[in-house]
Amino acid sequence: MSGHDNERRRPGQVKEVTSLTNPIIKDIRALAQKKYRDREHAFIAEGQKLVIDAFDAGWTIRTLLYAKAGRGNEAVERLAARTVASGGLVLIVSEKVLSTITKRDNPQMVVGVFEQKTAKLETVKPADGDVWVALDRVRDPGNLGTVLRTVDAVGAKGVILVGDCTDPFSFETVRATMGSIFAVPIVRTGEEAFLAWRKGFAGRVVGTHLKGSVDYRAVDYKKGPVLLLMGNEQQGLPDRLAESCDTLVRIPQAGRADSLNLAVATGVMLYEIRREALPLEERADA
Amino acid sequence: MSGHDNERRRPGQVKEVTSLTNPIIKDIRALAQKKYRDREHAFIAEGQKLVIDAFDAGWTIRTLLYAKAGRGNEAVERLAARTVASGGLVLIVSEKVLSTITKRDNPQMVVGVFEQKTAKLETVKPADGDVWVALDRVRDPGNLGTVLRTVDAVGAKGVILVGDCTDPFSFETVRATMGSIFAVPIVRTGEEAFLAWRKGFAGRVVGTHLKGSVDYRAVDYKKGPVLLLMGNEQQGLPDRLAESCDTLVRIPQAGRADSLNLAVATGVMLYEIRREALPLEERADA
Ligand SMILES: [Co+2]
Ligand SMILES: [Co+2]
Structure with a gap:
């Protein structure tokens, strides 16, 4: 601010x-x-x-x-x-x-x-159970807006935009958020500052990677805060960011598509990370 | 054809x-x-x-x-x-x-x-383990393209477009599929024809609904074929289609957002439906 x-x-x-x-x-x-x-x-x-x-x-x-x-x-x-x-x-x-x-x-x-209103990286101090998402150089305004909407829906805490990202305040992004732009804290930062901040992050940093060796469903996301780091639409995570992760996970794919859409992959990851935290209340007719 | x-x-x-x-x-x-x-x-x-x-x-x-x-x-x-x-x-x-x-x-x-190439509804005869997606009056070309891409990624069999949907062959949809337009069979049909065909569908029809009484993770998707029926961006499933479902499920949401983006919700559902069918091969360093 x-x-x-x-x-x-x-x-x-x-x-x-x-x-x-x-x-x-x-x-x-x-x-x-x-x-x-x-x-x-x-x-x-x-x-x-x-x-x-x-x-x-x-x-x-x-x-x-x-x-x-x-x-x-x-x-x-x-x-x-x-x-x-x-x-x-x-x-x-x-x-x-x-x-x-x-x-x-x-x-x-x-x-x-x-x-406009953004948060400063140094104010982001996640507590146990908190989930944050970091997006590396996200390019597509619709994807960014949709990720903000999903972050809001799953009750994650905010989004860190790393490097040269599409503008979160563009028409298309704001529209795609369906109002979540006003509910989800956004941080803008450079790669260096992010990597420095990440060193002090007292939780698990999980990146998705086509070469990830761990099934995204095989990780225990319940311990401490989680930071989900997603690469951009064209290149995925660059080496320096991939190396900064505690765990590189992979979402299995059966078809000939070589990747999921970024917003879909982020949604699938967030629902897995928040799987235990999002119980559905029982209904009479369930 | x-x-x-x-x-x-x-x-x-x-x-x-x-x-x-x-x-x-x-x-x-x-x-x-x-x-x-x-x-x-x-x-x-x-x-x-x-x-x-x-x-x-x-x-x-x-x-x-x-x-x-x-x-x-x-x-x-x-x-x-x-x-x-x-x-x-x-x-x-x-x-x-x-x-x-x-x-x-x-x-x-x-x-x-x-x-252009589309499949006819009467040729869709899903076998055990097959997953199909039906989209009711989907409006956004990017959403449709992204769903086609995800269907391809999870190894589902095809997409049925019910009612007046956005054109799967538009520039924006084809771009969003990233090539999956050529891999995923597409059926176009009206609501009446869909409901008639659905009567002969020998599997589980699952719809997502804000009022769904069942947690989307509490359903056994392994028996027989599955048809996932998704409502459109504005209104969700209309009554006639909701009533045609065997199970109405809900994806829990924590935030103030009243809904997920359609392509994200479809992705989360498809990864849940295919959860057992998509094992990740073991890696040496896993
Ligand atoms: Co100001
Ligand atoms: Co022809």
Whole structure:
């Protein structure tokens, strides 16, 4: 979190804007590009569900945009009031503006511009039973978003992005998370810093590897915290990272496919690691 | 497979084409749209790996396109010879043509136009130990491609697309399969026909459902064939399909996410169903 997250916020305002060339709208449109997201330290979340998730998880809104059709809609007005109360700006816009900002033909009625928020690696101190995922240079925005969603679903603690990864705050990643972007702590770090931090990690570091010698189901994941380290879509884990693992496991494959999709492999691993931790409550008709 | 798959094929030809308005190129460009893929009963596979996979699996090539830079490249020339021998057309084209056809800035050097091929539902007669996946109205091309890839990886037998599904032969789906499109039989059918066929299915039909009463790990998948039925991204299984299942299972979730990504959920299910069938061979250092 950068310093400006802590700036004093005064009550916000409500404006109506229809021009695509309005300077505020132009700034928001620029958030489609990573360069501007980085510079503004902001990103876009589409739809009421995600905006509510963000509010509930304590993220800071800068601007709420909603379509004129949302006027009088109780849920939308409530989000607007919440935005103003927290010092944000509310813009009532044309559907064309929403469509242009989100690059969608049928945009959601509500769009929020939020402060980016990431955690620092040195604050990650996993306790017994905690599971973290580290992704090495993940490239595909959909894969990253889907991994964040799965991490949330299994109750793992967070994701460490190692090296040059796709931006977790891109449209496509945020969409693929289905709101989990607001629930799962994300750390960004370089390989050197990761390897240094890993030395102090008091648990098991498990990597998946095509040459892994251990069946992924044969490992005892219950002792201490677990860090699951996944290589990227093209190359798998590079040697330095593979060597940093306590255990290299392999997910067996029967077919001619030489690998699983990264998000699927991460999902299969996480459900195995959390197998004991995720009991299903008994049901009457079970 | 439609009748024209069986037409007699004469040796093909090799041509050089650089104009985007060449009528053959225009026809191939049109394959970006489902309407033309359906009409031509054809689709595009990008890259040498996929074209080789297609040849090896016995799919019928209509046209092989490669960039001028591929001239003299042994592997590329071999694919061209194979295309001509099987009665297909070889087009040597500019990179601009490839880029336009595939809608990519950096296109693959080789692109193949293949006959579509699907299996008929009445030919699907699973034997003991066989696993099939049925997807109800799957919408996302990436999800469908990833499921096909996973089905291939676990050694399941094929995928039944029920109702109005995304096109398995779209660019995005074919890319996401990483070649498994050529290895995994695909059936397209309507809900009525599926339910009729299901009545004769001599195995266990397992559906995932948020209200499923059985832990997905508590089912014995070893008896007879298994059909895994997955609902779509938005609504899950509709009542009629849910009621057609022998068992409705649930994958436990710890977080605030209300669902897993469809491809991840399918992957987790398939690895559970195939848990006994996919032993990992012992390794010396295991
Ligand atoms: Co900040
Ligand atoms: Co045909």
